[in-house]
Amino acid sequence: MPKVRDRWAIANWKMNLLPSQTAGYLERLRARLQETQVSVAVCPPYPHLPAATAAAAGSRIRIGAQNLSDRLQGAFTGEVSAAMLQDVGVSLVLVGHSERRRLFGEDDALVAAKMRVALEHGLCPVVCVGEGLQERKVGQTQLWLQHQLQPLWEVAQAFPQAPWLIAYEPIWAIGTGEAATPSIAQETIAFIRVQAEQHLGDIAATLSILYGGSVDPGNASPLALQPAIDGFLVGGASLNPEAFAAIAEALGAAEA
Ligand code: PEP
Numbered sequence: 001m002p003k004v005r006d007r008w009a010i011a012n013w014k015m016n017l018l019p020s021q022t023a024g025y026l027e028r029l030r031a032r033l034q035e036t037q038v039s040v041a042v043c044p045p046y047p048h049l050p051a052a053t054a055a056a057a058g059s060r061i062r063i064g065a066q067n068l069s070d071r072l073q074g075a076f077t078g079e080v081s082a083a084m085l086q087d088v089g090v091s092l093v094l095v096g097h098s099e100r101r102r103l104f105g106e107d108d109a110l111v112a113a114k115m116r117v118a119l120e121h122g123l124c125p126v127v128c129v130g131e132g133l134q135e136r137k138v139g140q141t142q143l144w145l146q147h148q149l150q151p152l153w154e155v156a157q158a159f160p161q162a163p164w165l166i167a168y169e170p171i172w173a174i175g176t177g178e179a180a181t182p183s184i185a186q187e188t189i190a191f192i193r194v195q196a197e198q199h200l201g202d203i204a205a206t207l208s209i210l211y212g213g214s215v216d217p218g219n220a221s222p223l224a225l226q227p228a229i230d231g232f233l234v235g236g237a238s239l240n241p242e243a244f245a246a247i248a249e250a251l252g253a254a255e256a
Helices: 019-035 046-056 082-087 098-104 110-118 133-137 139-156 182-206 221-224 243-256
Strands: 010-014 039-043 063-064 093-096 124-129 163-166 208-212 231-234
Touching: 010 163, 010 208, 010 243, 019 039, 019 046, 019 063, 019 243, 039 093, 046 063, 082 110, 093 098, 110 124, 110 139, 124 139, 133 139, 139 163, 139 182, 163 182, 182 208, 182 221, 221 231, 221 243, 231 243
Parallel strands: 010 039, 010 231, 039 063, 063 093, 093 124, 124 163, 163 208, 208 231
Antiparallel strands: none
16 A cells, blocks of 8 residues: 555654764764654754755755744744745744743734745645643534644635645653653544544545654653554754664554
8 A cells, every 4th residue: 555644753852962973963863763664754943954955965864944934034033934944955944832822922813923924935734733631621623623723724725736744743742751652642632633524635645643642762662653643743852863763663664
């Protein structure tokens, strides 16, 4: 059967490591990635990006940013535009990570606007959604996700040919060491896929949906075996290139 959805391992360094550590990290990651065929991306902080794109050149590792502005250019101090990211060789960008939503007040409308700008500039947005512990406890996970996803479908419909990814990241699993169980991740991502099919029809077939939240080399294999999970967005464990490579290998092995 032809492979329809790409499997992805994406590293989110958050605000960690130094620009001077970037080339060494990518060298170690390249050395370890020989054996796996899954798509791999690394998202360092902005100042690291030129070093990252240079170190990844000629490899199949793609470099992503962790955020972008919804504005195109001008008097927006501290912001970074899609065109700037493109100019330094970035091809992916995280959008709407829960830390951006929670700590920096990004709402669903802003997340959708950033997704649109990314797509307009040929960047692949990795749009993060996920419920908090309270929503899960009171049985409102699906409602919460529907709400977060609704504006994204409208943007995706306007760019039917452009690749983008969804990362399902329950907030209670991010950075806590308590990953979602394989069955919770499977069930929730399967729900997101049904929503995607309802809103996007055939183009949903190529949309990869990743899981994120305390993935590490120890729990990656059982999660990777779940049929709805197309890959991982990895925070803490991605800071070590060998650990991140082991997670990518687990994804590759589950596909074999
Ligand atoms: C993340 O920040 O996207 C993430 C999944 O973090 P962690 O793997 O550390 O939970």
